[in-house]
Amino acid sequence: MSFPLDRETVARRVESLLPALRERLGERVSTSLALREQHSHGEGVPDASLPDAVVHPLDNEEVAFVVRHCAQAQVPVIPFGTGTSLEGHVIAVHGGISLDVSRMNRVLEVSADALDCRVQAGVTREQLNTQLRDLGLFFPIDPGANASIGGMASTRASGTAAVRYGTMRDAVLGLTVVTADGRIVRTGTRARKSASGLDLTRLFIGSEGILGVITEVQLKLYGLPEVVRAAVCQFPDVPAAMQVVIAALQMGVPVARIELLDAVQMDACIRYSKLDEFQAQPTLFIEFHGSPAAVGEQIETLQSLAQDAGGSGFAWAERPEERSRLWKARHQCYHANMALQPGCSQIGTDACVPISALADCIAETQADVAATGLLAPLVGHVGDGNFHLGILYDPTDPLQRPRADALAERVAQRAIRFGGTCSGEHGIGLHRIHQLGAEHGEAVSLMWAVKRALDPLGIMNPGKMLPDPV
Numbered sequence: 286m287s288f289p290l291d292r293e294t295v296a297r298r299v300e301s302l303l304p305a306l307r308e309r310l311g312e313r314v315s316t317s318l319a320l321r322e323q324h325s326h327g328e329g330v331p332d333a334s335l336p337d338a339v340v341h342p343l344d345n346e347e348v349a350f351v352v353r354h355c356a357q358a359q360v361p362v363i364p365f366g367t368g369t370s371l372e373g374h375v376i377a378v379h380g381g382i383s384l385d386v387s388r389m390n391r392v393l394e395v396s397a398d399a400l401d402c403r404v405q406a407g408v409t410r411e412q413l414n415t416q417l418r419d420l421g422l423f424f425p426i427d428p429g430a431n432a433s434i435g436g437m438a439s440t441r442a443s444g445t446a447a448v449r450y451g452t453m454r455d456a457v458l459g460l461t462v463v464t465a466d467g468r469i470v471r472t473g474t475r476a477r478k479s480a481s482g483l484d485l486t487r488l489f490i491g492s493e494g495i496l497g498v499i500t501e502v503q504l505k506l507y508g509l510p511e512v513v514r515a516a517v518c519q520f521p522d523v524p525a526a527m528q529v530v531i532a533a534l535q536m537g538v539p540v541a542r543i544e545l546l547d548a549v550q551m552d553a554c555i556r557y558s559k560l561d562e563f564q565a566q567p568t569l570f571i572e573f574h575g576s577p578a579a580v581g582e583q584i585e586t587l588q589s590l591a592q593d594a595g596g597s598g599f600a601w602a603e604r605p606e607e608r609s610r611l612w613k614a615r616h617q618c619y620h621a622n623m624a625l626q627p628g629c630s631q632i633g634t635d636a637c638v639p640i641s642a643l644a645d646c647i648a649e650t651q652a653d654v655a656a657t658g659l660l661a662p663l664v665g666h667v668g669d670g671n672f673h674l675g676i677l678y679d680p681t682d683p684l685q686r687p688r689a690d691a692l693a694e695r696v697a698q699r700a701i702r703f704g705g706t707c708s709g710e711h712g713i714g715l716h717r718i719h720q721l722g723a724e725h726g727e728a729v730s731l732m733w734a735v736k737r738a739l740d741p742l743g744i745m746n747p748g749k750m751l752p753d754p755v
Contacts, residue, residue: 290359295361299337299382314338322335327369328369328619329370329373332715335377335380339382341385360744362465362498362744363384364386364498365385365387366436366439378747391408392408395420401505410431410432424504425456426447428442435499438453442712448540449541450541457486458504459471460472465740491712493749497739512573512577513605514580516599517570519551525596545567546662546664547662550662553622556621558610618675619633631678633673634693635671635710636673638703642704645703646672647665670709671710697723701723707723708720715748718751721752732751
């Protein structure tokens, strides 16, 4: 359902709101073109649309104040964290207010005894882990980018450590949310389980800003492992690497991370991150957490499995700086891909399938890529069946964007056909709306019922996630 007002009307209504917003928030309300352009897009989707104003609240009450005024004026509210979302979540499709929570960046409470903390939504994962380190604690969800905790909750993010520690769905105990009518609502408790009422926390996790604005997050924490060791092993082909992954999971080896880079992706990372000691071959990046004895056993098992599959070039890293170098290279895949073809644009995919189908799904996908003639490096959180393509195309060639979009569409449909999902961790946003319909069918009507109940005016991040009702 499209937003009921045209952009010119929205712009006029935002203009009428500015005096009240500035009286409360002062210079933290801006209509600067440069700032609006910064808030017109995230990463991953090469499309953009300007908000009419950008607002930087500092606490729950200020968020509620802004949302109440937007509700009264029927103006769209687009939550914004660090701008690292990959599916167009922060694009102001219909104009309106970009509500930037990045200055809501206080760690409110940490309990080392209870292994939990409460943070404002603008706290980033790197900031949080820096503050936790001296307490011997850490927050394990690692999507790669230094994303905000609120944004990670909104998109149900996960990343490289999900195979061991789960996703944001597993990490969040409770939330503070500002609803579409400006109420401040707290969901969940600090208890590790509850059978009390509807699970509103899980309703808002992954809701991508279409139901309300997440302003605070209660998180589970973990003790820093006694030993952390990372490894890189290279293989003659992707099926050989997948053989090791599947065998390790079936044996219950508790790997903390296990990432696959295909030969094209590894070549990009070698060039960009100066990993000259490796070859451009399919490669597994692996990490183990635990006691010295346990990690030693896990390493021995993985090395044996890899050797049986034709793996070679084992490189182990225990010193933090060497581990950081390896994982930094892994996390810089996006920038490494862009450097492969200067001037290119990139569209990402986010397929996730059952582990039993992963090898076949990747094989079909790589054959599909080869047939298109496009360059599309592949990287995957293969421990939980999730993989991504970085589809590169020349934006000056009118034929390449449609080919890239079509390839991304086939990847999503293939994942659904294999019993999986069009998005394992990035979310739906703007780019995957029709794929959501293909995946969920009639259940989309129930999602719309929830949306209408909580946001009857349709002001919360309109144009995202849900396909128009038929």
